[in-house]
Amino acid sequence: xxxTTQPISMDSYEGQEVNITxxxxxxxxxxxxxxxxxxxxxxxxxxxxxxxxxxxxxxASLFIPADRKSSxxxxxxxxxxxxxxxxxxxxxxxxxxxxxxxxxxxxLLVRP
Amino acid sequence: xxxxxxxxxxxxxxxxxxxxxxxxxxxxxxYMYWYRQDPGMGLRxxxxxxxxxxxxxxxxxxxxxxxxxxxxxxLLGLESAAPSQTSVYFCASRPTSGSSYNEQFFGPGTRLTxx
Numbered sequence: 001x002x003x004t005t006q007p008i009s010m011d012s013y014e015g016q017e018v019n020i021t022x023x024x025x026x027x028x029x030x031x032x033x034x035x036x037x038x039x040x041x042x043x044x045x046x047x048x049x050x051x052x053x054x055x056x057x058x059x060a061s062l063f064i065p066a067d068r069k070s071s072x073x074x075x076x077x078x079x080x081x082x083x084x085x086x087x088x089x090x091x092x093x094x095x096x097x098x099x100x101x102x103x104x105x106x107x108l109l110v111r112p
Numbered sequence: 113x114x115x116x117x118x119x120x121x122x123x124x125x126x127x128x129x130x131x132x133x134x135x136x137x138x139x140x141x142x143y144m145y146w147y148r149q150d151p152g153m154g155l156r157x158x159x160x161x162x163x164x165x166x167x168x169x170x171x172x173x174x175x176x177x178x179x180x181x182x183x184x185x186x187l188l189g190l191e192s193a194a195p196s197q198t199s200v201y202f203c204a205s206r207p208t209s210g211s212s213y214n215e216q217f218f219g220p221g222t223r224l225t226x227x
Contacts, residue, residue, distance in 0.1 A: 032214060043116075043202045043218025044155065087154060099170065100216065102147070102155040 004088045009107040018075040020106050022088030025069050031090045033064060033071045034100065038085045044102075047086075048073070075108075083110045114138055116219035118203050124225045125193045133188040133222050135203030143206045144186040145170075145216065146178060148199040155202060161186055193226045200224070 005023040012018045024033065032051055036044035048055055050062040050071070061074040075082060085105040119134040135144065142163050147155040147170075157170030161180040175197060177189045186205075190197060200223050204216040 034214065036216075041221070043204070043221055044216075045218070046215040049214055099145075099157060099160060101157065101171065104154045 003101075004090060004103045006086075006088050006103065006106045008104065009109070011109050011111065012078055013111050014079055015077050018078050018082075018108060018110075020073045020075075020086055020088075020108070021070060022073070023070050024088070024090045027068050027090050033062065033068070034089045034091075035060070035062065035073045036087045036089065036102075038087065038105070044087060078108075078110045080110050080112065082108065084108060116203055116205055116217050118201075118219040118222050120222060121220070122223045124227065125190075126227050127194060129193050130189070130191050131193065131224075132190075133201055133203075133224075135186045135188070135205075135219060137184055137186075137205040137217070139205060139207065139217065140183070141205035141217070142183075142208045144180065145204040145206075146176070146186065146188045147202045147204065148172065148197075149202060149221075150199050158188065158201075193224075195226045198224060198226045 032049055034049040035047045037047050038044040048057055048060050048062045050064050052064050055062045063072045085107050087102050087105040089100045091100050116137045145160040146158040149155045156172045158176050159167055159170050159173055159178040161167045164180055164183040167178045167180055179187045200221045202221050203219040206216045
């Protein structure tokens with residue numbers, strides 16, 4: 001399974017756009033890129049998933065360049081409630097036996 | 113629709129004791145997973161199952177056993193607990209079709225302390 005590298009922590013202010021970039025140089029052809037959010041004392045929650053180009057849902061956007069060696073999670077106009085740990089994962093395809101490997105994640109702190 | 117539930121929520125064991133953690137899901141999902149999360153760390157995959165009667169090892173399987181006798185349940189067993197197994201344990205399930213394909217749904221976690 002491809003390993004991912006993402007910043008350990010990020011700070012932002014309410015109302016700003018936050019972009020968290022993840023590096024996955026060894027991503028396999030069948031791998032998807034998935035982002036999860038985790039609040040303290042809770043299980044992770046799915047945010048968004050993509051394979052290539054751009055994916056957008058009601059919560060976030062995911063940008064994936066053509067070589068797929070990195071991806072960027074974009075959170076528009078963050079609020080205090082977006083303070084959480086964000087995990088970037090690759091895998092979940094047949095070549096990875098449908099497993100996901102979590103890294104250490106990015107701790108996002110949103111300040112008033 | 114309860115989603116993914118875990119029993120118990122908290123447990124304290126002494127070294128050498130055994131216990132079983134129960135994960136149940138009512139979404140008819142094929143795949144189920146057990147993770148552990150140590151303080152300040154990401155989740156690590158212990159074991160997983162791609163269907164009833166099947167199990168497979170994840171990243172950190174040593175010291176744990178699992179069983180998937182029924183599709184809706186995934187049990188995690190500790191035969192002889194060690195302090196190094198003090199952690200929060202999360203169970204997850206995922207479907208193999210539909211709009212939520214590839215999305216893992218997590219339970220609330222079980223906080224285990226081994227003294």
